[in-house]
Amino acid sequence: MSLEMTTVTAGYEGTPILRDVSCHVAQGEIVGVMGKNGVGKTTLLKTIMGLLEPDSGSVRYGDADLTDRSADERAGFGIGYVPQGRDVFPGLTVEENLLIGENVGSGDETLYDRVYEYFPILEERAGQDAETMSGGQQQMLAIGRALVGDPDLLLVDEPSEGVQPSIVQSITEDLARINDDLGTTILFVEQNLSVIQNLADRCYAMDKGRIVNELDDTDIENREKLAEHLVV
Numbered sequence: 001m002s003l004e005m006t007t008v009t010a011g012y013e014g015t016p017i018l019r020d021v022s023c024h025v026a027q028g029e030i031v032g033v034m035g036k037n038g039v040g041k042t043t044l045l046k047t048i049m050g051l052l053e054p055d056s057g058s059v060r061y062g063d064a065d066l067t068d069r070s071a072d073e074r075a076g077f078g079i080g081y082v083p084q085g086r087d088v089f090p091g092l093t094v095e096e097n098l099l100i101g102e103n104v105g106s107g108d109e110t111l112y113d114r115v116y117e118y119f120p121i122l123e124e125r126a127g128q129d130a131e132t133m134s135g136g137q138q139q140m141l142a143i144g145r146a147l148v149g150d151p152d153l154l155l156v157d158e159p160s161e162g163v164q165p166s167i168v169q170s171i172t173e174d175l176a177r178i179n180d181d182l183g184t185t186i187l188f189v190e191q192n193l194s195v196i197q198n199l200a201d202r203c204y205a206m207d208k209g210r211i212v213n214e215l216d217d218t219d220i221e222n223r224e225k226l227a228e229h230l231v232v
């Protein structure tokens, strides 16, 4: 199913952040969102996930109008969210963190097997306090937690943030493989040029709450062109 956001305006307590944002992601596509700090990238993902109510505009997924649906309902439609900073639950084990991502009552063990296949370290560390894992392992856990919800669309907020460079490459490959193997559509926010180049089919550039450019695969190969949208 494709995602379609149309002329969305959204913000926090009366302060507008997203201004008239329209974007789309086709089924099976991997689309990046880039831009400097504070331009509204996280706000865009939150609005798609239903964690922030838009002041105007609409969010549609396939035939469904999600605009007035809760985040839980959107998860039920097959949308998974990997938040910035990962937000693993401290004091809970890796396995308990994964359990939280499961759709209530699904009990589908194959979803765990799938997560452990992509991220064997999570099986090895199943009983470990999630908080004591490295940044990269926590990022894998956050992706795994979304995967046990069996999403068709994955929203991923800065997968490279706080992750050491050698692991960034491996997480990028994992996301590409998830898209390839499972057909999972991916919309991700990123400021790391290499991740964008290695992962995105297409990319939106944001500035001051607006989408100011759309880059196709040829544009994405051009590092200087990409960097224009990221330099602070």
Ligand SMILES: Nc1ncnc2c1ncn2[C@@H]1O[C@H](COP(=O)(O)OP(=O)(O)OP(=O)(O)O)[C@@H](O)[C@H]1O
Pocket (backbone or CB within 6 Å): 012, 017, 035, 036, 037, 038, 039, 040, 041, 042, 043, 044, 084
């Ligand atoms: N909960 C909130 N309440 C009020 N203002 C917020 C809140 N969250 C974000 N903002 C503001 O909204 C603006 C956009 O933030 P957002 O997190 O969407 O940007 P971003 O592009 O994802 O940046 P970054 O890369 O730094 O995460 C910023 O000015 C930020 O201070």
